[in-house]
Amino acid sequence: MRSHPSDLLSGYVDGTLSRAEHVGIEEHLATCIECRKTVDEVRTLQILLRAAPQPTVPPAALSRTLALLEARRSEHRWGVPRWSVAAAAGVAALIVALQWPIDPSPGPDSAKHAGFQSHAEVSLAHPLADMALVTYLATHLPYDFELTSVEPR
Amino acid sequence: MTKAQTQPDARAGTANQFATLLREHWDRAYRFAYHLAGNAQEAEDLVQQASLEAFAAFGRFQRGSRFDHWLMRILHNSFIDGARRAKRKRFVSLEEPGVGALAAPASGDPAAGLETALDGPVLQAVKALPLEFRAAVFLVDLEGYAYEEAAAVMHCPVGTVRSRLHRGRLALREALGDYIDAARRGDL
Numbered sequence: 001m002r003s004h005p006s007d008l009l010s011g012y013v014d015g016t017l018s019r020a021e022h023v024g025i026e027e028h029l030a031t032c033i034e035c036r037k038t039v040d041e042v043r044t045l046q047i048l049l050r051a052a053p054q055p056t057v058p059p060a061a062l063s064r065t066l067a068l069l070e071a072r073r074s075e076h077r078w079g080v081p082r083w084s085v086a087a088a089a090g091v092a093a094l095i096v097a098l099q100w101p102i103d104p105s106p107g108p109d110s111a112k113h114a115g116f117q118s119h120a121e122v123s124l125a126h127p128l129a130d131m132a133l134v135t136y137l138a139t140h141l142p143y144d145f146e147l148t149s150v151e152p153r
Numbered sequence: 154m155t156k157a158q159t160q161p162d163a164r165a166g167t168a169n170q171f172a173t174l175l176r177e178h179w180d181r182a183y184r185f186a187y188h189l190a191g192n193a194q195e196a197e198d199l200v201q202q203a204s205l206e207a208f209a210a211f212g213r214f215q216r217g218s219r220f221d222h223w224l225m226r227i228l229h230n231s232f233i234d235g236a237r238r239a240k241r242k243r244f245v246s247l248e249e250p251g252v253g254a255l256a257a258p259a260s261g262d263p264a265a266g267l268e269t270a271l272d273g274p275v276l277q278a279v280k281a282l283p284l285e286f287r288a289a290v291f292l293v294d295l296e297g298y299a300y301e302e303a304a305a306v307m308h309c310p311v312g313t314v315r316s317r318l319h320r321g322r323l324a325l326r327e328a329l330g331d332y333i334d335a336a337r338r339g340d341l
Contacts, residue, residue, distance in 0.1 A: 010319035049294045052275035055187040065201045
């Protein structure tokens with residue numbers, strides 16, 4: 001059975017073959033009526049395709065898409081979703097909580113006192129410090145020293 | 154001017170630049186979407202989805218390269234993803250005849266039936282092709298893309314474009330045989 005260079009025929013019509021392929025197809029076409037007919041029909045088909053009416057583009061479709069894009073852009077204008085603010089506040093609260101000394105034992109342990117005072121000062125300087133809480137803890141925790149350098153703001 | 158003042162302006166400038174490019178290439182993108190999806194409603198949904206994806210990725214678009222190629226590629230990918238999801242549900246192949254049913258109008262929908270009637274025989278024949286055949290035919294025969302450009306849009310080798318194109322053309326030759334014969338006789 002004689003083989004036909006099927007896929008190459010479209011390339012031949014479109015002029016996309018290499019020189020060697022092009023020459024090979026021309027030699028084949030010289031002796032193959034069937035492939036010559038295919039080439040001819042593909043060329044005619046291309047004319048039909050280019051002459052056929054194309055789908056009408058809805059006039060408002062672009063406006064709808066641009067409006068949607070603008071809406072999406074506005075949503076992201078401020079960039080920070082609400083959940084991330086809540087998460088950040090939670091993390092900050094956890095950090096502050098972990099800085100409190102957990103050990104409530106009284107006694108004249110100067111290193112422990114210094115550590116508590118340092119924590120209290122850092123906590124007061126923190127923008128998220130809860131003044132009422134710090135003052136309450138400094139007043140009521142059973143440590144025998146005074147927060148002399150910590151003044152309520 | 155502070156950074157805080159310039160950033161919104163930069164974002165607005167980018168959005169305006171994107172909108173300008175989208176307007177410029179909208180008709181071609183819509184036509185591609187129509188040929189892929191097969192009807193006006195799904196075509197608009199597809200081109201809208203592709204536009205949103207392109208806007209989200211606009212920072213990665215290489216300035217100076219062809220925006221229409223980039224947008225068409227995103228659109229094609231978006232449709233393929235959707236078709237694959239449908240394939241998993243419907244058990245149809247993207248390359249075998251019969252996937253044209255994806256493009257067929259819903260039965261009993263008067264608007265879809267009218268749309269098909271308005272398409273004319275040539276467009277109807279293209280819509281009945283398997284997906285990747287009609288994509289190749291649209292890009293090369295209807296839009297005049299070079300094989301390399303079509304390959305970039307379809308994300309496949311050039312040889313695959315040539316093969317899909319030829320098989321698509323042979324299928325169209327069968328479907329439009331009477332019209333082709335009439336044209337060759339000079340009767341059209």
